[in-house]
Amino acid sequence: MSEEMWINMGPQHPMTHGLWNLRVRVDGETMTAAEPIVGYLHRGWEKMVENRTYPQIIPLADRLCYGSSFTWSHLYCLAAERVFNIEVPERAQYIRTACIEMQRISSHLMWLAAVGTDLGSYTILLYGMRERELFLDLMVELCGARMTYNYVRIGGVRNDTPPDFERNVTRVLDTFEPRIRDLEALCDECETFRMRTIDIGKINAADAMNLGLTGPSMRASGIDLDLRRHDPYEIYDELDFDVCTHTDGDCYARYRVRMDEMRESVKIIRQCLEKMPKGPTRVKVPRCPPKGTAVARVEDPRGESLMYMVSDGTDKPYRLKVRSPNYVNLSASPAMLLGNKISDVPAIMGVLDMCIGETDR
Amino acid sequence: MRIEDMRYTKADHLRATGYIFKSMKVTFKNLVRATVNRPCTILYPWEKLVYPDNYRGRPGIVLDKCIACARCVKICPNQCIEMVPIETPELGKVKRPQINVARCMMCGYCAEECPTNAMMVTPEFELAAYNRADMMFDPIKLQHPHKPGYEVNYSFALISEMKGGAAKTYAKNDPEMHDTIVLDGVKCISCQRCAKTCPTGSIEMAETGELNPKTKKPIKWPKFDNAKCVVCEQCVEVCPKDALSIKEVL
Numbered sequence: 046m047s048e049e050m051w052i053n054m055g056p057q058h059p060m061t062h063g064l065w066n067l068r069v070r071v072d073g074e075t076m077t078a079a080e081p082i083v084g085y086l087h088r089g090w091e092k093m094v095e096n097r098t099y100p101q102i103i104p105l106a107d108r109l110c111y112g113s114s115f116t117w118s119h120l121y122c123l124a125a126e127r128v129f130n131i132e133v134p135e136r137a138q139y140i141r142t143a144c145i146e147m148q149r150i151s152s153h154l155m156w157l158a159a160v161g162t163d164l165g166s167y168t169i170l171l172y173g174m175r176e177r178e179l180f181l182d183l184m185v186e187l188c189g190a191r192m193t194y195n196y197v198r199i200g201g202v203r204n205d206t207p208p209d210f211e212r213n214v215t216r217v218l219d220t221f222e223p224r225i226r227d228l229e230a231l232c233d234e235c236e237t238f239r240m241r242t243i244d245i246g247k248i249n250a251a252d253a254m255n256l257g258l259t260g261p262s263m264r265a266s267g268i269d270l271d272l273r274r275h276d277p278y279e280i281y282d283e284l285d286f287d288v289c290t291h292t293d294g295d296c297y298a299r300y301r302v303r304m305d306e307m308r309e310s311v312k313i314i315r316q317c318l319e320k321m322p323k324g325p326t327r328v329k330v331p332r333c334p335p336k337g338t339a340v341a342r343v344e345d346p347r348g349e350s351l352m353y354m355v356s357d358g359t360d361k362p363y364r365l366k367v368r369s370p371n372y373v374n375l376s377a378s379p380a381m382l383l384g385n386k387i388s389d390v391p392a393i394m395g396v397l398d399m400c401i402g403e404t405d406r
Numbered sequence: 407m408r409i410e411d412m413r414y415t416k417a418d419h420l421r422a423t424g425y426i427f428k429s430m431k432v433t434f435k436n437l438v439r440a441t442v443n444r445p446c447t448i449l450y451p452w453e454k455l456v457y458p459d460n461y462r463g464r465p466g467i468v469l470d471k472c473i474a475c476a477r478c479v480k481i482c483p484n485q486c487i488e489m490v491p492i493e494t495p496e497l498g499k500v501k502r503p504q505i506n507v508a509r510c511m512m513c514g515y516c517a518e519e520c521p522t523n524a525m526m527v528t529p530e531f532e533l534a535a536y537n538r539a540d541m542m543f544d545p546i547k548l549q550h551p552h553k554p555g556y557e558v559n560y561s562f563a564l565i566s567e568m569k570g571g572a573a574k575t576y577a578k579n580d581p582e583m584h585d586t587i588v589l590d591g592v593k594c595i596s597c598q599r600c601a602k603t604c605p606t607g608s609i610e611m612a613e614t615g616e617l618n619p620k621t622k623k624p625i626k627w628p629k630f631d632n633a634k635c636v637v638c639e640q641c642v643e644v645c646p647k648d649a650l651s652i653k654e655v656l
């Protein structure tokens with residue numbers, strides 16, 4: 046009686062956060078094969094930027110992923126600074142680090158809201174979005190936009206912080222820190238949430254490594270790898286923070302890693318504000334870099350993202366390669382999906398934190 | 407709280423507090439807070455969030471301040487700005503930027519590049535229109551009341567000075583510290599196009615003291631007034647013999 050059937054989940058499906066297609070073969074309700082198909086949102090980003098000058102690419106890099114746009118524009122500037130061979134002023138580095146961590150928190154909160162809706166809990170969406178608003182307001186005050194900031198510049202940041210920025214950030218962090226407990230009370234203590242995540246989508250450390258998983262999804266399998274500590278950029282080597290890992294490798298562990306990371310981010314932002322020196326925030330950069338190549342990689346909220354830049358000495362990059370963490374994480378998803386029930390797909394894929402803008406580029 | 411303390415065990419949901427009481431506590435806490443104090447949401451069309459002046463909505467312009475240097479046209483990543491001729495009683499016949507707001511991505515680069523801060527970011531974000539023609543903001547429609555907070559200003563330092571240890575910063579378009587135009591005199595044919603195209607009038611054709619051997623008239627070369635120059639590069643682009651180039655201050 047067991048006749049297997051292919052099911053298309055997507056391109057338009059509540060489970061897909063964006064435009065992509067997951068084809069699953071089901072035997073009854075158990076998945077026996079899975080095949081993610083991406084490319085519905087391909088915009089030719091890598092080709093497009095070859096026709097833009099170096100500063101013009103920064104707002105475009107923001108739009109790779111609206112959820113964590115700061116990390117992408119920062120990654121682009123980091124790669125460009127290595128091509129230009131420029132040292133960034135110290136104050137700019139501290140501002141950047143604080144902003145990256147704020148972006149990490151707001152990205153994780155949006156992820157939590159999305160996971161909440163995927164698992165049928167609208168409450169978590171509302172709580173997550175409310176907390177996220179605190180950080181968006183801070184960013185509006187800093188650079189004038191809620192999501193696509195266009196704040197990092199090659200050689201620093203656009204402008205200095207507004208006068209009472211430090212006080213506002215401290216106030217927001219003081220509000221936010223106890224509220225993580227509230228979010229956890231809504232998820233961790235909820236039997237439905239636990240039943241739908243614990244022991245679902247398991248992946249062991251060896252598979253996670255071989256499939257190239259990075260970021261929180263990899264750390265949930267017990268692999269202690271965080272580029273903030275293992276390949277420090279900006280001023281992460283001067284800060285004191287823990288890398289959050291869990292050993293279970295299931296959806297619940299991935300959820301826990303992200304919740305713990307938010308706490309660590311709060312810690313990092315506080316340290317940045319404490320140590321922030323005075324000084325210039327931006328240096329003037331030449332229009333054309335010398336010939337050469339550069340690689341920069343950072344720890345995105347979703348994993349390891351990388352940019353490889355080739356410059357031919359003109360004011361436009363010759364080639365800009367983007368390694369998106371989600372593209373690799375998505376390719377690894379069949380390993381997590383197989384053997385689970387089809388009703389677990391939203392939980393597994395939701396917890397991966399899909400972002401199609403950077404996956405398809 | 408340390409991470410080790412936060413680690414969960416499989417029997418967490420059997421604790422005395424139970425899985426329902428904690429969640430209900432959070433819910434009721436927030437219910438009381440939202441009822442006694444103000445709610446977390448706003449009724450959008452009637453209420454609006456208060457945003458600071460530097461909020462990046464559509465670009466706006468002060469026509470009197472604009473000098474038609476077209477730096478905004480060059481920096482725009484979407485190429486949605488175009489210089490169009492307009493005629494007003496105060497200004498006469500001039501060129502001013504027109505923005506296709508439908509294509510604009512509100513990055514604020516035009517305001518950041520503007521040497522006179524004529525272009526600025528405005529908090530206007532409700533831009534929906536019934537047709538595409540309405541999204542084409544000509545210079546007259548693009549005008550917006552000025553407020554100091556709408557201007558995008560920044561300060562920068564120079565790499566050469568940073569290495570020396572001095573942390574002096576310069577304001578945007580500091581006349582003392584910007585790129586300069588240099589002339590390769592051998593190539594110059596004294597056509598005066600640079601002087602005619604300069605929006606600030608900082609180029610003056612000065613006699614070099616030599617005489618043209620054929621016509622016996624004095625040879626004139628452009629002379630640049632750095633304090634007035636805004637480095638719009640129009641002279642560099644218009645030069646038919648590529649005699650002008652930019653010398654960057656780094």
